[in-house]
Amino acid sequence: MSTPTSVVASARAARVVWHAAANESGWIEAAVAGVRDALQAGLAEADEAWLLLSGGTTPAPVYGALARQALDWAQVVVSLVDDRDVDPAATGSNARLIRDTLLQDRAASARFVPLRESAPTLDAAVVASNARWPFPSARATFAVAVLGMGDDGHTASLFPGAANLDAALVSREPYAAIDATGCPVAGAWTQRISLTPSGLAAARRRLLLIRGADKRAVLERALTPGDARDAPIRAAIDLQGAPLDVFWCP
Numbered sequence: 341m342s343t344p345t346s347v348v349a350s351a352r353a354a355r356v357v358w359h360a361a362a363n364e365s366g367w368i369e370a371a372v373a374g375v376r377d378a379l380q381a382g383l384a385e386a387d388e389a390w391l392l393l394s395g396g397t398t399p400a401p402v403y404g405a406l407a408r409q410a411l412d413w414a415q416v417v418v419s420l421v422d423d424r425d426v427d428p429a430a431t432g433s434n435a436r437l438i439r440d441t442l443l444q445d446r447a448a449s450a451r452f453v454p455l456r457e458s459a460p461t462l463d464a465a466v467v468a469s470n471a472r473w474p475f476p477s478a479r480a481t482f483a484v485a486v487l488g489m490g491d492d493g494h495t496a497s498l499f500p501g502a503a504n505l506d507a508a509l510v511s512r513e514p515y516a517a518i519d520a521t522g523c524p525v526a527g528a529w530t531q532r533i534s535l536t537p538s539g540l541a542a543a544r545r546r547l548l549l550i551r552g553a554d555k556r557a558v559l560e561r562a563l564t565p566g567d568a569r570d571a572p573i574r575a576a577i578d579l580q581g582a583p584l585d586v587f588w589c590p
């Protein structure tokens with residue numbers, strides 16, 4: 341017997357906690373507090389707390405403010421939710437974004453584990469990242485993942501319409517290669533390495549940073565019944581464990 345639409349919609353809505361701020365400074369403060377609290381919880385139970393970050397144009401001010409937080413950064417491992425198949429010094433590199441924003445100030449003492457640089461080719465980088473994946477672990481916890489979302493409902497580099505999206509959505513590996521050729525929101529960076537829902541499921545906390553009315557509407561639509569292939573953010577919303585903490589401002 342199929343589940344009534346209203347039940348699916350309310351089930352998804354219950355998997356999201358909204359943290360709406362009136363302005364950018366309030367949004368930054370709330371998001372930084374969310375990440376800091378998740379890292380501190382992770383450090384309270386393990387020697388190492390992992391923080392996986394997304395790229396894009398939205399999170400930089402949050403990462404810059406986070407870098408100034410008084411945390412035991414030497415016990416934090418920073419890695420990526422996804423990256424593009426570009427040189428680490430290129431403007432489109434998420435690794436470069438993290439180096440330029442988060443790995444400064446107090447957070448400079450964190451260990452950084454980039455994705456794309458770990459091997460000569462994208463496919464080899466996916467193999468290396470999956471081989472290196474430490475979770476579950478007795479000494480490290482995947483404390484928090486910071487996600488973004490595009491206007492097409494993608495998160496990480498899980499783009500609707502991507503050739504290998506279906507396989508990535510059901511993969512048991514933490515990372516997958518994504519060919520986002522033909523996906524408008526991917527822009528010039530069509531070849532990607534991305535966390536899969538399996539990889540994201542290992543995170544104790546998952547935070548989504550979005551801004552503006554358009555993205556709020558995209559997320560509200562994603563809370564209605566429908567397939568994650570049409571709005572891959574649904575794969576993050578539907579994960580078991582802690583609900584998705586959404587930090588939004590106009």
Ligand SMILES: O=C(O)[C@H](O)[C@@H](O)[C@H](O)[C@H](O)COP(=O)(O)O
Pocket residue numbers: 394395396397398399421422423424434487488489490494495496497
């Ligand atoms: O590599 C990337 O592009 C990101 O990891 C991606 O998941 C990003 O978070 C969204 O595309 C939102 O990007 P904006 O913040 O630029 O809208």
